[in-house]
Amino acid sequence: MKMSKLFVQTLREFPNDAEAISHKLLVRAGYIKKLANGIYTYMPLAQRVLAKISNIIREEMNASGAQELTMPFVQPAEVWQKSGRWQKYGKELLRCKDRHDNEMCLAPTHEEVITSVVGEVVNSYKQLPLNLYQIQTKFRDEIRPRFGLLRGREFIMKDAYSFHTTQEDLEREYEVMGKTYTSIFNRCGLETTAVQSDSGAIGGAVSHEYMVLVDTMVGENDVFYCKNCSYSANSNHAISKLPIETTDGGFDKEEIVDTPNTKTIEELAAFLKVNANCILKAVAYIADSRPVIAMIRGDKEVEETKLMNVLNALEIRPMENNEVKEFLNSEAGFISYRNVDKSKVRVVFDNTVKGMKNFVLGADIKDKHIVGANLEEGIEFYDISLVKEGEFCPECGKPLYITRGIEVGNIFQLGTKYSEPMGACYTDEKGQLKPYIMGCYGIGVSRTMAAAIEKYHDDFGIVWPIEIAPYHVDIVPVNIDDETQSKVAYEIYEKLTKEGIEAVIDDRSDRAGVKFKDADLIGFPIRITVGKTIQEGLVEYKTRKDGVMTKLTPDEAIENVIKYVKKSS
């Protein structure tokens, strides 16, 4: 490809509306153009990167026995009504009507359609197991799209769905997919960590997220991991081994005391001169429009996903101050659990509360708390707390560390969550009708591209792993008007192209500095510069990753490129 013909425009400055480095670089280096919030055009450079990632995915998925298909992006409400998600999915599902006033939606995922397709085709256990996948655009109307391609509304996803007759066979496939994912990301030049994660409101299922660990804010997931063993988990799922320590507030008897202006735990702890872990904190929520109080030790925080799982709730939000009065007949900042109508308000106690004695508790009256309180008999405890760094690994007991992760893939054991309500069944050996046992497996293709940039960039631009770079090599004649330089550059370009190397020749009449800046920004893994040293028969061979430059003859440079590219594939 001639640089003069490549459809790309690099910018001298970073765009103003981008925050994440991947977003800034994708825009500045001319890979993407924004059309609307969270909706981007993939320019030719990006298209090539996406194609490379997609091809790696295809090769690995096909090798694992999966088959590719393509399902509709616009879907009728009907299939979603069947699974029950037309009601439940919420605003992320972009709905619209066709000219006949039929309700339609843009696909955010494809469980419904694949279940319906397989339901029509697969009637016998003999046709199972089966794994089908597609690489396709998805649309999710996110509350707050941000960070460019890391959280767009329209994005490219590989989604696979597997169908089985037994849980054991699903687990076998789940493991195959796990291995497949690891090698897909490795081949993309990305190291990933498989972390345990929450699997959504309908519990019981197993799922893992494949995370690229980063130390920036753009990783939207907190990941806890153990340096001693292999344990790692998303914060929404992580558990820690906390000894049920006894925390004693040291009050002799239960009584109500004045605690003016103590709306936060810190203020209250300071006022009463007790540790936060001697205060029983009440956090009030509305879960699926029903009031809930989560009781938790003052130094811990509620993990809402865990709470939702305990409640089997789909939606949860903190209670507003006026609702605290309405539902709990209490006062924000001074909530207790003792005076509520238990038939109307669900009270959930965290495990950490178990060891609390003579603690401090809200009195349901403004500016008053109860001190020296103790728990009643027969309370059930659940794990609804967020793990904190430094708490202990549930598997080996060593301290847990926290980091940020970008979720690029996720594998999930669905069971019969979709097949059952949708009536998608096969006939087993005994002639009985059984719903399929399903798994699903996703990879964010466009997000993977962005994650790679988050991981691999420097002050000058993108530093692509060669496996997913848009081109392998950029050939730069310093002065295109110099006959020798131009001739040699073109010869190198022709020879490399013939060898199947993806090369760009920067045939623009710009000065060398412009070409070098663009080469670094775009992120070509290798640059061959043909300049003055061609008088001595030498060109410069430079790798982007380490900036190492060597002077070689054109033929040696060509050989080096071929070696470098072959080694990576």
Next chain:
RNA sequence: CGGGAUGUAGCGCAGCUUGGUAGCGCACCUCGCUUGGGACGAGGGGGUCGCACGUUCAAAUCGUGUCAUCCCGACCA
């Protein structure tokens, strides 16, 4: 959904306080010159100042509304 900020040429910005012919840098076009890390000179093209309504002789500028974008937060009592 709440709070904050910003909308002026493809990109980055100034102008707005104090209303009076819409500007700068980059990019783009032409010519010259230059060719090893975003050169230089001369000339040129491109914007209904987000949109609507209002105030005014006159609005990018003042007022009201609206839309969009970005950031933060989404209540831990």
